[in-house]
Amino acid sequence: MSERVDVSRTRIGDPFVLKIEELSGQNLLACYQCGKCSAGCPAVSEMDILPNQIIRYAQLGLTDELIRSKSIWVCASCLTCNARCPKGINIAEVIEALRQIQLRRRNDHIDIGKVKDPEMEELPPIALISSFRKFTS
Ligand code: SF4
Ligand code: SF4
Known part of the structure; x- marks a missing residue:
């Protein structure tokens, strides 16, 4: 059975989501989930949440899932995803923002x-x- 996800305006406008956008400089809502970022990522085999899913989770304010994800540490910052995104979203910067949020909490990897x-x-x-x-x- 799939897990229920609570989606609400409050969650989408969560300070955590706004912080990701502020640190990364990206508009998360521009993503339309085409999946091209994940299709070109060389690290997906080691990821628990794929790059397009990271953006989707961030859009939905799924904070805990993002913070727990090992994908943000697996990302090699190769920027392939950025180059492939038809919407000009810099996914690597979003992932870097998630790492920064964790590191600023002194949660070293x-x-x-x-x-x-x-x-x-x-x-x-x-x-x-x-x-x-x-x-x-
Ligand atoms: S920057 Fe990270 S998420 Fe993007 S393609 Fe490279 S390894 Fe994958
Ligand atoms: S390539 Fe861009 S628009 Fe497509 S899923 Fe990835 S972030 Fe979203």
Whole structure:
């Protein structure tokens, strides 16, 4: 049985939704769910919510689902979705805004203190540094 989703004006006008639009500079309601962003995304196999669904969830104010999603951390910021969107929506910026909201709450995706010494030695330094910059506050 599919889960019931509560959609209301209040939810769509939620401060969380407005914050996403403010940080990303994107008009979420411009999306008409063509799916071209997800069709070209190289990371969808690892995502629990696809890029077009992220936009849809944001339109509907599904805050908890977005915050819990691992997709916002899986996104590689390759910008393919931006290039493919016929409505000119920068989906990657929306996802970056969701990461920023989490990081500003000090909900780091990576705990630097928990990265083990062998991993530190094996992983390329550039990968570690870029991950720390992108996934920690
Ligand atoms: S920027 Fe992120 S969501 Fe967009 S195509 Fe690249 S990996 Fe996928
Ligand atoms: S490509 Fe653009 S209009 Fe199409 S689903 Fe993605 S965000 Fe929406």
